[in-house]
Amino acid sequence: MEKVIVFDTTLRDGEQAAGGTLNIEEKLEIARQLERLGVDIIEAGFPIASPGDFEAVRLIAKEVRRPMTCALTHAQPQAVDRAWEAIKEAKHPCIHIFLSASDIHLLHQLKKSQDEILQMARDMVARAKGYLNDVEFSPMDASRTEPAFIYRILEAVIAAGATTVNIPDTVGYATPEEFGSLIAGILANVPNIQRAVVSVHCHNDLGLAVANSLEAIRQGARQVECTVNGIGERAGNAALEEIVMALKTRGDFFNLTTDIDTTQIYKTSRLVSELTGFSIQPNKAVVGANAFRHESGIHQDGILKAPITYEIMDPTSVGIPGSMLVLGKLSGRHAFRDRLAELGYTLSDEALNRAFRAFKELADKKKEVTDRDIESLVAEELRTVAEIYHLEHVQVSCGDHSVPTATVSLRAPDGEIIADAALGAGPVDAVCKAINRLVDVPNQLTEFTVKSVTEGIDAMGEVLIRIESEGRTYSGRGADTDIIVASAKAYMNALNRLLAARKAAEGGGRSD
């Protein structure tokens, strides 16, 4: 069976979603998991966008071994050079150049002619080609561009050395029929098309990203760009897990395969959701909490008689654990480390020690510590990177006839312990206000979410907080069996990120 190349852009287009910002350690963790998942190409970021993006791409390129690592750039010489700088240590590097092609973009945004665009595209592909072999080119907004111009530009960039040409439905406007025709037209009308891989990149504004991708594949595209959980700009990108499972489940129809290890899908989905803070709705296909839950009595009856009656995929095929393995109070460091390894986490010795201490504390409060608890502890460990202020102590008293009051103490950067108290509309508000008295950084809380990560009322609660300051969003997370403590950790985490970004800005700054 012929293979479809899976190009994952979770770390680029996915991270580009409003509020999805990841730090470098989180990006590396996701990149490692994408490698385990078996994606062919990891688009690691947009190096010219900011020094942080540059550094993340550089580190991912160094770390990732099997998949190709790709850096995105717009069609400007210094951006292409910067992409190369970031990616050059990769084992399999790739530069991905995009440039608007539609009249709508040319007229309203770029104010350039088609001939000028053609020249820029050719020149920048040639420039990238001077650095490395694998160059991908995307005519942005292709689905709203006249096909004749797409043919011309693709012919030109392939002649200039592009090894992959990617057709984006940038604004999520196409229908499967139209998008499939565009791909068929490209294969029929671009004379040198056989020298490049045809790729597609679909957005989900009308709920059609997966269908458009699959129809393009039917028509001959052999690379698909997608993200885990379908995260990305606006309504997101085509969901990797849906495309892969449709190709697999309907192998009889598509007669194509991918190199994805589908049993890693569930774990990858959870990791991305946890680190980006983007929830997965229960009715999300393949990875939603209800995707394999049958509620109707008639369906349950059928499943008991023969699963095929109502189940087209086996939950274990996407790695949904049959039963959660459980650790407890008496489990030792060895069992803990083994379990981490089975879950796919590799921590430094120091980080392992900290996580193990947290595990023992948790096991004291909670009878059974499940995989989800452990994942949440590890996530907690991974995110304690840039602590400027450290939360020493939090204490709250609240209730419906009392005034919520919080006492907080922090360790300041100079090592001094500072403490204060504040009232609030609720206990979390009181905690944040007490912290604000100690760390005076104006910000606005825009999102607050708590989820129990395991079943049972003694479950670990995981809090996600997003704050906004000077037009930028910072997210923070914290986990604890006490949701007030988890909230305090999450708020400190977000504040520390904000402070770190300010420091970085003073000494360099984001360029976008």
Next chain:
Amino acid sequence: MEKVIVFDTTLRDGEQAAGGTLNIEEKLEIARQLERLGVDIIEAGFPIASPGDFEAVRLIAKEVRRPMTCALTHAQPQAVDRAWEAIKEAKHPCIHIFLSASDIHLLHQLKKSQDEILQMARDMVARAKGYLNDVEFSPMDASRTEPAFIYRILEAVIAAGATTVNIPDTVGYATPEEFGSLIAGILANVPNIQRAVVSVHCHNDLGLAVANSLEAIRQGARQVECTVNGIGERAGNAALEEIVMALKTRGDFFNLTTDIDTTQIYKTSRLVSELTGFSIQPNKAVVGANAFRHESGIHQDGILKAPITYEIMDPTSVGIPGSMLVLGKLSGRHAFRDRLAELGYTLSDEALNRAFRAFKELADKKKEVTDRDIESLVAEELRTVAEIYHLEHVQVSCGDHSVPTATVSLRAPDGEIIADAALGAGPVDAVCKAINRLVDVPNQLTEFTVKSVTEGIDAMGEVLIRIESEGRTYSGRGADTDIIVASAKAYMNALNRLLAARKAAEGGGRSD
């Protein structure tokens, strides 16, 4: 332009999703909103499933005026009769009969021959036809049935009086190409097909429900069954808002229209999410929090120059409010009532008084009370239906170096005030344990989620709790600026539902 009939099954297939159980008042509230949204048909429930379902269908049928109201039934005489009993007071009643058609279902589940199925289908349609004019028939698992048998069964039920024939992709297995061909085949091969409306009902297991529905419409289907937010069994149904907005945004391609007032989409989506407790992921098309948020610098630049560059739908076209109207401390009952009316809520005088008191309390704690706060207060009001135990008082003390301790007092059914205290792994755990000491009903907490419903750290927090007892799930919600108080309310709400269901079971019980 020709019209596509929108058949909404949020209250039937949507409510059937694991954990989505709604009480009667909530169902009525959604039905009223569906009427405002402009759906043509409301599938109100499955009357034979339980006395509660029966009663909900009966009340919705009485209340709804413009849309047709539909009751689902399987192909058994007493079930058809029960459907009629529930629906007979509707202004425009409809009975929807389903019966498995695929060999997979016939062989493994029903153990009947195709001829027996044909006879059952014909008989039950004729039986329903004896009661009313509008009868819909669905051959279940149609997408895995040989087309020749689908043609036979459709011809037979149309001859017996079916006015709509609905083709379900019950297990979400079809691709757009296959599903479109099935519809085209039906239109070409069923001799009396012009006497019925051809409808489709798609599930989202492979992420293709919307694409399959749209391709079926392209091939001649003129009714589409869908749910708000795409909720439903497993990965859910085709999302109403995505289908409607695809038809509207791509009117140039589809050349079809619906009677949906798209400016009601956002509000309907929020209401359904709030009452079912099913979250909407940020990257959900049309109604997700990020659906209209542009993060990349290049996209933002384009939007500023001309929205058409990156925006194919105007957010106001789906009713996303440009700016949230704000009420405050000084707003009177009149302003509050007016705002409620504008938001589409009609409360009884007594309920209005309670909601207004809650509003004034909130306005004391929070500077600005937004529409979302008000919606959350009203939801709170709507759900305080069957209170058996009433939460009088809750008080908590917790923190990272202290033992979380809760004191709770309740008013018991006999009017007595009872109180107790308990420790816990966290403050919510402590609250639940204290409540459990007072109301001794064994149950297991399966889900705990908190969301801030408005921006700002003094926002209202809304807590969703799901508990399981004897194989059934009960959800409870509570809102307060203090998330511990909100959690206590939510837990009491879930417990009260559990107790009410037990009482009902003692005097009748669910039959499914």
